[in-house]
Each structure stands twice: as structure tokens, then as C-alpha cells.
Amino acid sequence: MRPFEPVLYPFALLYDGITRLRNKLFDIGSKRSVVFEIPTVVVGNLALGGTGKTPMVEFIIERLSQHYEIATLSRGYGRKTTGVILADQEASAQNIGDEPFQIFTKYGEKVHVAVGEQRIMAIPQIIMEHPSTDLILLDDAFQHRYIKGDFNILLTTFQKPFFEDKVVPLGTLREHRKGAGRAQAVVVTKCPKDLSEEKKKWYKENIKKYTAPGTPVLFAGLKYGEPxxxxxxxxxxxxxxxxxxxxxxxxxxxxxxxxxxxxxxxxxxxxxxxxxxxxxxxxxxxxxxxxxxxxxxxxxxxxxxxxxxxxxxxxxxxxxxxxxPVKVDFDHKDETLLMDMVQKSIIEKGYKREV
Structure with missing residues (x-):
């Protein structure tokens, strides 16, 4: 235990209690989650900081943009604007945030990029302005429970997995580890290339203590491209x-x-x-x-x-x-499983086009 932890413990206990109560209210229906007709895929995490969400969103874009008209939606962290904004040629890191602008810069011709603090208000605007959109990727929205995603991808890093972390301010978790139970797939990111099967088994055993039965645990590294x-x-x-x-x-x-x-x-x-x-x-x-x-x-x-x-x-x-540039690097088996599950969630919403 670090010397200052006893001082932080009451604050962590209070924060944990508040977030647990919030999640409970959503679970029992006292707080309402909206389900949209258009398929929605959530990419998020339990922890503060970088777990590789943007590379994962870009990975999905590259796999599906030839088959679906995709929109990405995030809060637009760090931008100097407020409200819902759909990126256009006037977009910049200042008005939509650095990561959405990165996606717009790389994929602006393939996807629609939107930001908005109230995502529940942003989705109808996306559909109104781009009615042919048939898939929305919700970036960093695992805790945004006012929208019920059709498929939730939870990311956690190899270096600091959520099962070894604590809620803030004792650790970096935004909510209790049990929040992992909402995920349909967990991806351990930033894995070393020489990750052994024995180590993978250990991660799976610890993660599955908190996930729903049958939730797959997948592993991905990062692959850096040519500068x-x-x-x-x-x-x-x-x-x-x-x-x-x-x-x-x-x-x-x-x-x-x-x-x-x-x-x-x-x-x-x-x-x-x-x-x-x-x-x-x-x-x-x-x-x-x-x-x-x-x-x-x-x-x-x-x-x-x-x-x-x-x-x-x-x-x-x-x-x-x-x-x-950096890309997510799955082995073929894990990549196929994840994309098959995402595809299934889209088809179950009535979108029959096969990838």
C-alpha cells in the first residue's frame, strides 16, 4: 500500500458508491437507456487514459467501411466548442477534438465524424443529415448508458488490466470492475508480440471473474506503420x-x-x-x-x-x-471472432448485408 492511500480511501469509497448506484438505476430501469433502430457499436474502457480506443475504432472502420455507411460519434474531448458538430472541411482539432479530427483526416471520405456531449441528441442529427448511415461507432461511450449499444467492446491494457486496478482516486477506474459485465467482448490491448498461451490463460481467468458467461477475451498488440x-x-x-x-x-x-x-x-x-x-x-x-x-x-x-x-x-x-501511424494487431483467429460478432449484432438489427 502506498503511504497516501488511507487518505484517498474515503473518496474512492464515495466515488465507487455513486457509480454503483448510477449503474444500478440503469439496470433496474429507473434511468432509461435508449435503443436506436440503427446499429450501434460501443468502444470503451473502464479506466482513464489510453487503452487504444482510437486504433480500435479505426480498425473497425477499415474492416467495415466498404460494406456499411459508417458514422463515428464521440464527446470530442478537449475541443473548444460545445454541442453537436458534424465534421466538414472547416473541421480542426480545436473544434471537434484531436482524436475525432485524426479519424476525419484519415477517413473523411469513408465515414461521417460527429462529436457531441449528449450523444443521445447527436444520433438523430447524424441520421437527419446522413440518412443512409447504417452503423454508428460510439467512441469512449462504455459509461454513457443513456444509449444502449448493440455491441459493447471493452478495452483494457496488458500493462494495467482492470482487474488489478482500483476506482479513482486510488486507481484509474471510472467504475467498479463489475462494469465489465456489460461487455460483449473484452480486448486486452498493447500486448507484447511474444505473449505466451499460459499468460493469456491467466488474463482470461482474471477477466472472466467480472464478465458475463461466454464473453470472449481477445488479445491485440499495436503495429506501427511507416512514418x-x-x-x-x-x-x-x-x-x-x-x-x-x-x-x-x-x-x-x-x-x-x-x-x-x-x-x-x-x-x-x-x-x-x-x-x-x-x-x-x-x-x-x-x-x-x-x-x-x-x-x-x-x-x-x-x-x-x-x-x-x-x-x-x-x-x-x-x-x-x-x-x-499505429494499428491494432490481432491474430487471425481473434480478429475473425470479433468481426463475426460485430457483424452478427448488425444483422440482428435487420441489416442483412453480409461482409
Whole structure:
């Protein structure tokens, strides 16, 4: 036990009680969950911080967008606007949030991207403006019980699984571990490539203490793609990189870079960090201090969409900045099982098209 835990315990107990009561009211029907005619798939987690929700949403988009007209809906964390917004050519990280803007930047021609604090109000607006939409992906909506998802995917990281975590402020859980019982599938994310079957069995045994009978536990790693230059200037990516991040956890990313790149320096900001001109100065100083012939700044796609703001135009011209894409990496068996279950949930709503 950490020395300060006894001080936090009463607050954790109070928070746990409030969230349990809220969930109980939904379970018994005192609080109402709305079921929409259009199929809805929820991607979420029990914990605060990064569990890989955006890569999972992108994974589903890539698997299903050729067969279904998809819309994504999230709260739009960190945006400077309020209300329901459907992304268009005026969209930016400032008005819809960094992760929705990342999805819009990558898949805007394939999907409709919407944000709204009150998702229950946003879905009718999506349908009104895009009536041919036949699947909505609800990003980070596991605790948003005013909408009853048709299929709930719960993510938990290999590094900090929910069964070893505690509710805030003692830990990072938004609700008690028993909330996992609402999931139709649990995916352990950010798994190492050499994960043994014995270790998988141990994770499954611990997770299934909290899930409904028959709920599958799947495993996925992260696969980093070929970095690309944010502002194409014909520069070449070499071995020497300065890492620039504003994400929840950099451990997995750093580990993946070890064998391929020479990490000269890491400039790390908090998750969802809003970059400023002052930050641009820090980036420039870091490049001057640690850069050299062939050195580039390597960042995530989540950070990239914020750095493309006009106020950083000069920085992008002067300093070679590359973004590294990340994708969910399932083995074939787990990927097939998950997508078959998602497909089944869509068909059960009356959408008969086979994938």
C-alpha cells in the first residue's frame, strides 16, 4: 500500500458508491437507456487514459467501411466548442477534438465524424443529415448508458488490466470492475508480440471473474506503420529521431522504436495536450540541441493533427517532422471472432448485408 492511500480511501469509497448506484438505476430501469433502430457499436474502457480506443475504432472502420455507411460519434474531448458538430472541411482539432479530427483526416471520405456531449441528441442529427448511415461507432461511450449499444467492446491494457486496478482516486477506474459485465467482448490491448498461451490463460481467468458467461477475451498488440512527413518536403527519414508525444503512455511506443531507430531525446507532454507557440519554441530548441544531419522529429498521428494548425506552419517548414501511424494487431483467429460478432449484432438489427 502506498503511504497516501488511507487518505484517498474515503473518496474512492464515495466515488465507487455513486457509480454503483448510477449503474444500478440503469439496470433496474429507473434511468432509461435508449435503443436506436440503427446499429450501434460501443468502444470503451473502464479506466482513464489510453487503452487504444482510437486504433480500435479505426480498425473497425477499415474492416467495415466498404460494406456499411459508417458514422463515428464521440464527446470530442478537449475541443473548444460545445454541442453537436458534424465534421466538414472547416473541421480542426480545436473544434471537434484531436482524436475525432485524426479519424476525419484519415477517413473523411469513408465515414461521417460527429462529436457531441449528449450523444443521445447527436444520433438523430447524424441520421437527419446522413440518412443512409447504417452503423454508428460510439467512441469512449462504455459509461454513457443513456444509449444502449448493440455491441459493447471493452478495452483494457496488458500493462494495467482492470482487474488489478482500483476506482479513482486510488486507481484509474471510472467504475467498479463489475462494469465489465456489460461487455460483449473484452480486448486486452498493447500486448507484447511474444505473449505466451499460459499468460493469456491467466488474463482470461482474471477477466472472466467480472464478465458475463461466454464473453470472449481477445488479445491485440499495436503495429506501427511507416512514418510519413507531415508537410511533404522530400525529406528522408533516417535512424536518428527525437520523439514528440502528447499521449497517455509512451512505454509501448518507445519499446517498438528501440530496434529500428536511435532515440536521441523524448519531448513528452500530457495526454490531449494543446500545443502552443511556446511549445513550438521547446520543439525548436530540442531539435537544435539534439538534432543533427539526418535527424527528424517523430510524433504520433494524434499529435500530428494538432501540429498542422496554421500557427505552426513555419515550424513545419523548418523542422522535419514525421508522423508514425499505429494499428491494432490481432491474430487471425481473434480478429475473425470479433468481426463475426460485430457483424452478427448488425444483422440482428435487420441489416442483412453480409461482409
Amino acid at each position: 510519413y512527413e507531415i508537410q511533404p518536403n522530400g525529406r528522408v527519414l533516417g535512424k536518428d529521431v527525437i520523439l514528440l508525444t502528447g499521449i497517455a503512455d509512451t512505454k509501448v511506443l518507445k519499446e517498438s522504436l528501440k530496434g529500428q531507430y536511435n532515440l536521441k531525446h523524448a519531448l513528452e507532454f500530457a495526454d490531449h495536450h494543446k500545443y502552443t507557440e511556446e511549445d513550438a519554441g521547446k520543439i525548436s530548441k530540442a531539435f537544435q540541441a539534439y538534432g543533427g544531419e539526418g535527424t527528424v522529429i517523430l510524433t504520433t498521428e494524434k499529435d500530428m493533427v494538432k501540429l498542422k494548425d496554421r500557427k505552426f506552419a513555419q515550424l513545419l517548414e523548418e523542422i522535419p517532422i514525421f508522423a508514425i
